[in-house]
Amino acid sequence: MSIDTHADGDVTGDEFAEDGRSAEGNKAHDQESHHGGGEGHGGGDDGGGHHESPEVVDGRQRMAVWLFIGGDMVILAGLLFTYLYLRGTNTEGHWMNMVGYTGHPWSYYNNILFVKGGSLPNPTTVSVNPVSAGFYWLVTLVTAVSAGIIWLGEKRLRASRDAKAFVPIAALATVVALVALVLTIVQLRQIPEIFVTQNDSAYMAYTSYSSAILVLEGSALLHMFVLAFLGLGLSIRASRGVISGDKWYQVRLVRLFWVWVAISSVIVAAVITSVNTIH
Amino acid sequence: MTTTLEHTAVEEESKGGGLARHQNAGTAVACGVLFAFLFWLVARKTLDPTGEAFNDQVTTLLGCGWIIGFWFGIGAFNGPMRWLLGRDHTRADDLYYAGHNQGRARYWKYTTDHKVVGVQYIIVTMGLLGVGGMLAMAIRTELIMPGNHFVNQQVYNAFISLHGMIMILALIVAIAGPWANFVMPIMIGARDMAFPRLNALSLWTLVGAASLLVSVAAVGGLTMGWVVLAPITDQNGVGMDLFALAIVVFAVSSTVGGVNVVCTILTMRTKGMTLERVPIFVWGAITTSALALYAFPFFLLVEVLQLLDRNVATSFFVSGGGGTGWLQANLFWLMGHPEVYVILTPAVAVCFEIAAVMSRKPVFSYRTAVAAMVGLSGLSILVWAHHMFTSGWAPTLGGPFMVTTEIISIPTGLFFLVLIGTLWRGHVWMKLPTIWMFGFIANFIIGGITGIYLSDIPIDNQLHGTMFVTAHFHYIFVGSVLFAAVAALAFWFPKVTGRFLDEFLGRISFWLVFIGVQVTFLAMFVSGLRGMPRRVSSYSVIFDHTNLITTIGAYIIMSGMLVLLGAIIKSWGHGEPSGPNPWHANSLEWMVPTPPPLENFDVMPVITEDPYNFREEMVRS
Numbered sequence: 001m002s003i004d005t006h007a008d009g010d011v012t013g014d015e016f017a018e019d020g021r022s023a024e025g026n027k028a029h030d031q032e033s034h035h036g037g038g039e040g041h042g043g044g045d046d047g048g049g050h051h052e053s054p055e056v057v058d059g060r061q062r063m064a065v066w067l068f069i070g071g072d073m074v075i076l077a078g079l080l081f082t083y084l085y086l087r088g089t090n091t092e093g094h095w096m097n098m099v100g101y102t103g104h105p106w107s108y109y110n111n112i113l114f115v116k117g118g119s120l121p122n123p124t125t126v127s128v129n130p131v132s133a134g135f136y137w138l139v140t141l142v143t144a145v146s147a148g149i150i151w152l153g154e155k156r157l158r159a160s161r162d163a164k165a166f167v168p169i170a171a172l173a174t175v176v177a178l179v180a181l182v183l184t185i186v187q188l189r190q191i192p193e194i195f196v197t198q199n200d201s202a203y204m205a206y207t208s209y210s211s212a213i214l215v216l217e218g219s220a221l222l223h224m225f226v227l228a229f230l231g232l233g234l235s236i237r238a239s240r241g242v243i244s245g246d247k248w249y250q251v252r253l254v255r256l257f258w259v260w261v262a263i264s265s266v267i268v269a270a271v272i273t274s275v276n277t278i279h
Numbered sequence: 280m281t282t283t284l285e286h287t288a289v290e291e292e293s294k295g296g297g298l299a300r301h302q303n304a305g306t307a308v309a310c311g312v313l314f315a316f317l318f319w320l321v322a323r324k325t326l327d328p329t330g331e332a333f334n335d336q337v338t339t340l341l342g343c344g345w346i347i348g349f350w351f352g353i354g355a356f357n358g359p360m361r362w363l364l365g366r367d368h369t370r371a372d373d374l375y376y377a378g379h380n381q382g383r384a385r386y387w388k389y390t391t392d393h394k395v396v397g398v399q400y401i402i403v404t405m406g407l408l409g410v411g412g413m414l415a416m417a418i419r420t421e422l423i424m425p426g427n428h429f430v431n432q433q434v435y436n437a438f439i440s441l442h443g444m445i446m447i448l449a450l451i452v453a454i455a456g457p458w459a460n461f462v463m464p465i466m467i468g469a470r471d472m473a474f475p476r477l478n479a480l481s482l483w484t485l486v487g488a489a490s491l492l493v494s495v496a497a498v499g500g501l502t503m504g505w506v507v508l509a510p511i512t513d514q515n516g517v518g519m520d521l522f523a524l525a526i527v528v529f530a531v532s533s534t535v536g537g538v539n540v541v542c543t544i545l546t547m548r549t550k551g552m553t554l555e556r557v558p559i560f561v562w563g564a565i566t567t568s569a570l571a572l573y574a575f576p577f578f579l580l581v582e583v584l585q586l587l588d589r590n591v592a593t594s595f596f597v598s599g600g601g602g603t604g605w606l607q608a609n610l611f612w613l614m615g616h617p618e619v620y621v622i623l624t625p626a627v628a629v630c631f632e633i634a635a636v637m638s639r640k641p642v643f644s645y646r647t648a649v650a651a652m653v654g655l656s657g658l659s660i661l662v663w664a665h666h667m668f669t670s671g672w673a674p675t676l677g678g679p680f681m682v683t684t685e686i687i688s689i690p691t692g693l694f695f696l697v698l699i700g701t702l703w704r705g706h707v708w709m710k711l712p713t714i715w716m717f718g719f720i721a722n723f724i725i726g727g728i729t730g731i732y733l734s735d736i737p738i739d740n741q742l743h744g745t746m747f748v749t750a751h752f753h754y755i756f757v758g759s760v761l762f763a764a765v766a767a768l769a770f771w772f773p774k775v776t777g778r779f780l781d782e783f784l785g786r787i788s789f790w791l792v793f794i795g796v797q798v799t800f801l802a803m804f805v806s807g808l809r810g811m812p813r814r815v816s817s818y819s820v821i822f823d824h825t826n827l828i829t830t831i832g833a834y835i836i837m838s839g840m841l842v843l844l845g846a847i848i849k850s851w852g853h854g855e856p857s858g859p860n861p862w863h864a865n866s867l868e869w870m871v872p873t874p875p876p877l878e879n880f881d882v883m884p885v886i887t888e889d890p891y892n893f894r895e896e897m898v899r900s
Contacts, residue, residue, distance in 0.1 A: 064542050067537075074576040078576065082584070085603075091598045091603045092598055092601065094594070094600055098594070198331060206594055208601030212595075
């Protein structure tokens with residue numbers, strides 16, 4: 001390989017320092033800039049990062065965010081595949097039902113098993129109702145609003161270069177994301193379960209429909225936690241001056257992910273709305 | 280006399296690191312144990328002990344506690360928390376995290392220097408191979424003759440499962456881990472990886488996952504093979520929970536690592552280092568990383584679903600609630616077959632690299648080599664159902680999947696074309712890396728051709744689940760990938776240590792392992808062809824001769840690997856000094872001092888030619 005300039009070294013094994021680093025290596029380091037920078041979490045600006053420009057570091061970080069989103073897309077595709085596959089196969093007709101007991105298990109515990117010392121009646125096939133698609137769209141709407149707020153905040157920051165004005169916007173987006181998070185928890189609690197018994201144990205179980213909904217909403221919940229973390233971070237960083245009018249790149253990185261979460265929420269809501277029950 | 284500037288630098292450096300100054304592998308283990316205990320305690324106090332899934336829930340939470348504590352103890356949360364609080368790393372912090380002036384202690388810390396991470400990967404890989412190898416020997420010892428001698432079927436199955444998964448993990452990182460970290464950034468003229476802290480995160484997360492995986496043995500093991508097909512997983516004890524959690528954590532590690540490698544290659548190449556000028560190993564690193572980004576999220580997903588089925592009574596894979604085991608099989612093999620090429624591609628790329636340097640010739644048809652690696656990766660995501668030919672799932676899709684699987688032999692054939700074309704009429708320097716590379720070629724031919732048979736549905740119907748399949752993939756993994764991994768180690772060992780890997784011991788090791796592989800797996804082919812099933816601890820007497828031969832072969836392999844271990848230990852401290860460029864290669868990693876300094880280059884190089892433009896006759900010694 002022909003190179004114009006290169007570091008030349010001719011160090012033999014005998015010259016190694018005890019820790020495996022040559023004296024020449026240390027010299028080379030001392031002459032050079034510091035290590036690090038270019039890291040996903042903001043080492044690139046005041047941390048130095050090999051004297052690279054913020055634009056270069058930003059480009060690299062943006063690629064990383066896109067790749068992480070790509071990985072997240074694969075997981076979403078897997079989740080939707082799971083939902084559609086289970087619905088399509090409808091194993092033994094149990095997509096939305098299961099052999100168990102209607103009603104709340106406490107009624108069985110209190111009235112039959114413990115109080116009266118009796119035994120459970122024979123189980124029957126119990127069906128569950130589909131979750132509310134409207135509620136799903138509500139959560140999606142709230143998520144999309146939070147994404148819109150952060151996007152508007154970014155645009156305003158880039159236009160006005162006023163980092164202080166960005167603080168309340170980031171805080172508002174965070175609060176809206178937290179609302180979405182709480183709504184998702186409410187939604188999770190509404191997923192229908194069925195009281196079943198097996199091997200002398202009684203417990204609440206999910207049909208394959210409820211299971212697929214559970215994991216989709218669980219994934220959404222995880223996303224909301226990440227958004228809340230990122231939103232809080234942006235707020236604190238902007239208030240501390242780490243994000244400034246000239247250093248707005250991280251806001252864009254966060255916005256990319258935020259928008260993706262909103263889009264994924266729309267996709268899930270659309271699938272659940274249009275492909276719900278078997279018939 | 281100390282200048283004011285130097286004094287300031289030392290003073291500044293001494294302030295760096297913050298909490299990381301007190302964190303290392305010891306604190307990671309201590310915090311892991313502490314958190315695991317706390318999670319266990321809380322789980323025992325708060326969960327319903329009469330619940331069907333009580334033991335699973337407690338075990339899963341214990342595992343979560345371990346990994347969270349481990350991350351906390353090693354310092355993985357420092358970066359995110361500092362980002363959250365707006366306290367970004369200073370220059371002194373970055374220096375500290377890079378392990379500057381920390382001696383050997385930096386190998387036990389959350390060090391960001393890519394070369395340290397590369398060495399850490401070497402150690403982790405050797406550890407995993409050691410544990411997996413011991414399990415292999417236990418398996419072969421049990422199979423030395425018909426009947427149960429040392430362990431019962433359950434324990435034997437636990438050995439099989441752990442051996443399989445540990446070896447898969449080890450081989451996934453065996454080449455990409457050490458060398459995509461240690462040499463790849465230097466090869467492309469970068470000062471470090473794109474995201475040094477993510478690099479450390481990837482490594483230590485792997486350590487956390489591996490420890491979880493090994494701990495499966497302590498809670499009753501795993502008795503259904505490493506593919507853990509549902510719904511039989513329901514019958515396993517709590518070992519399944521730790522296993523699934525280990526895979527989830529591993530998927531996080533590989534995703535983070537994959538993102539880092541891809542970003543590094545695409546955005547950090549030095550001036551003039553076009554994608555057509557990068558050493559061929561770099562293409563191997565990027566294709567394997569990109570493929571991992573596609574494959575391992577499926578691995579994560581399928582194990583999350585397993586955990587949910589076991590812990591909160593969902594019905595993904597349980598037919599009573601509308602689930603199906605075929606969902607698990609599909610999701611698993613969507614990952615499972617690309618994973619084979621995640622393992623294989625860097626091995627092939629290493630052999631291209633060694634063939635070119637050692638024969639003093641350019642890589643034959645560089646673009647074909649690249650196209651073969653990219654094509655193989657692309658095709659690998661379209662073949663997953665060939666693992667399910669005999670399962671009864673979608674028989675009408677058998678034909679198309681047979682075709683896609685057989686098409687894979689085209690890019691695989693191109694690998695051989697490129698390798699042989701590169702070596703053809705070259706003045707091949709038969710040093711240690713070269714002979715291990717030739718071992719790769721020989722074994723890969725056998726492993727590859729037997730794979731073509733297995734892709735054919737009628738033959739697969741006969742041979743599925745037999746020792747023939749086991750022999751086939753061991754020729755790929757042991758005979759090919761492991762040989763390439765040792766070739767890579769021998770090739771870049773001088774760059775890591777400044778010393779040659781002991782040539783004499785290395786050759787003894789080669790011949791022992793090479794002969795051992797033939798003895799072991801050719802005999803295993805015969806067992807399979809005669810109908811011996813996999814995963815049984817006892818067998819009919821008609822298989823006794825071939826099993827005895829296989830076990831003898833396994834012991835020969837083990838002795839060869841022990842000799843190799845001895846060679847590594849001896850050479851690391853007292854090997855023959857090699858100088859910075861012992862192979863007279865042209866790529867950048869050989870142009871920097873040995874060992875490379877902290878940021879690799881004093882002055883950033885500008886590339887004007889490809890790395891295989893050999894003008895001078897190699898000086899051979």
